[in-house]
Amino acid sequence: MRLANSATALVNLALKARDPYSATAVYSIAEGKQKHQLKELMFGKRRDALALARWEHTPASVLEALCSTSDDAIVVRLDKNQNTPTLAISKLYVAENQRSKCSTSLTVLVAQHRHASPSILKNIAQFESEEASVLALSKNLAANSEVLSILLGRFESSSILAALQKNISEHPSTSSQLLEQLYEKGDVYVKAAVIGHANCPLQLIDKALLEENVLIQRQLASDKRLSHEVISRLSLHQDKSVRCAVASNVIASRRVIKALVSDDSDMVRRAIASRLDLTAHVISRLMNDQDVWVRQKLARNPTVSFGVLDKLSKDLQADVRRGVARNSRCPIKLLHLLAKDEDYWVRAAVAYQHRTPKQLLEELAGDTAVDVLSGVANNPNTPQRLLKKLTFSVEADVRRGVILNPSATRFTLLPLLEDDYYLHRLMLVGNSKLKDKDKWHLCFDPDYQVRFTAFKYFAVHFIKSI
């Protein structure tokens, strides 16, 4: 079958295939009569319309075309589908409100939809009384500060106030002003959420310093606006989660970290091991830590010296040695050593490491462990000759590694267009190394998801050319 040379030709092919999924992929480029024919193909059977209304990949234009339906089951699916566009959600909401008996569950779905328009969300905030809808709206990331403010004002003396305060205190759009109100009236959980909020005003941080609650102190200890004096004080807190928050805070001074490196809590020392500002003294303490995770995190730390990595590469725990192999600055000499490790999980880390040279990857390609071979297949340094060989591996994970490898050339990838696993064929639709003529036959693949992806790929070409 020859490559389609126009949008009309591509749509004709989708119509000829009689496949609703291919039809959805080309709907946005169709016009006039073809558009009607596609609609008939996609929505002619109720079970197809139901399936498309629910499918997470159905394009917004198709969902919008469906929204004039009077089928309640389809409406519910459109309200739930996160791809349903703003205009369609607005139409559905208006239609639902015009009914004599408005469905509460549908209002909840609109209230929580990410594409619901600001005006609809404001309308729900102003006039909806149903608790489920109000709570759903307070968690919707599309709700703006004004909507959240209306909600908090309307339900000030309601039984759902506590839940509402909790949701709004965690909402990213909540303004500083609203956060101040919440802090004054909320319980300890709300206060802690307010202190941890990105919009939390500095004056609330100062107020929170007087609080003794651990949850609030923990959020406070993560704040980057604290003074050195406060950070030092919190580093002595009796609760380990507060000290852990200090250990993770980038503004904690070297003196504070030096003191915390001897902390009883593993959690605190693990947080320190991931910091990028460690002194030689702190590193030497962490290197000999009893906790494996502390040493493992240190082994992954890109700021530690060759000497430290050298010592950690001989650790008795495989997870620590693997950490060294995964370190973005791991020296080649150590990679050679770790490539011969008895644990396949350590060798796999070497195979995935982007610093691993070609010669070492050739050696690892002889390994029998699937994870090691997957690493070789993924590694951009692997010679093309080896990648070609790995495309014939019986293990799907290894073949997928080649597909994901940015260095794999067109000729290496070509055999994978016939891969047994549909997902591999689907992944290749978007691969820039392959030419359109290589991918064209995927429009006629046995798997509907591959067909949809391929038709969509070619449809986008025609949209770009318009």
Added chain:
Amino acid sequence: MKILVAVKQVAALDEDFEIRANEKDVDEDFLLYDLNEWDDFSLEEAMKIKESGTTEVEVVVVSVGPDRVDESLRKCLAKGADRAIRVWDDSIEGSDAIAIGRILAAVAKKEAPDMIFAGVQSSDQAYASTGISTAAYLNWPHAAVVADLQYQAGNKSAVVRRELEGGLLQEVEINCPAVLTIQLGINKPRYASLRGIKQAAAKPIEEVTLSDIGLSGADVGAGNSMSHVRRMYIPAKGRAEMIEGTIAEQAAKLIQIMNEFKGV
């Protein structure tokens, strides 16, 4: 040597669905059909035996169902099954798992296989009795929930490991021919190759009627089944409420709820 693999096209449900007007099943518009997951493992086990020995093995898949079941049978053919048989007659509609077992046993008598594999259960109805009832009608030995199989084509017996409660395994030697119901995880089912899919599209599916296997409408269907679906329904959901506030506030709210229930 022949292995008969009993497969079923099962219905999967979406989150939202409607019950049919007769309240005995889900409205078909809301069902998505696919090969039963357990049967994928049964077929793979048969294919492993076919591909591992020197004895020639024929793998035959059989299913009871209407035209739409051909899609699932073609999937089995694409994965390497040699033949596919579909049994259907409108009088079969409403048959329970025991009646389906009777039909499969009748097919087995005609095909004379050396082994029969079936899934432990189907994901939609979950009676877990089709394979066992087939064995009963044939008067063959059977082993259920097989998690491991040691068998070579032509052997007079097989060793199976059965999965029991609490992580226990039971090793059983079973005389052949036998019916085994295969558990998930016994192997790694393959994907059908594109070549296999193309070849399967051209292979015929043998359509078998009840009379072809020596049965009649009097042996099958809802009226001749030992169990009947009386009603299918969505149970009413219980109410749950998260009680917020301080410990004292939560306790006060709890007392209020209990008093409301007691009518105080």
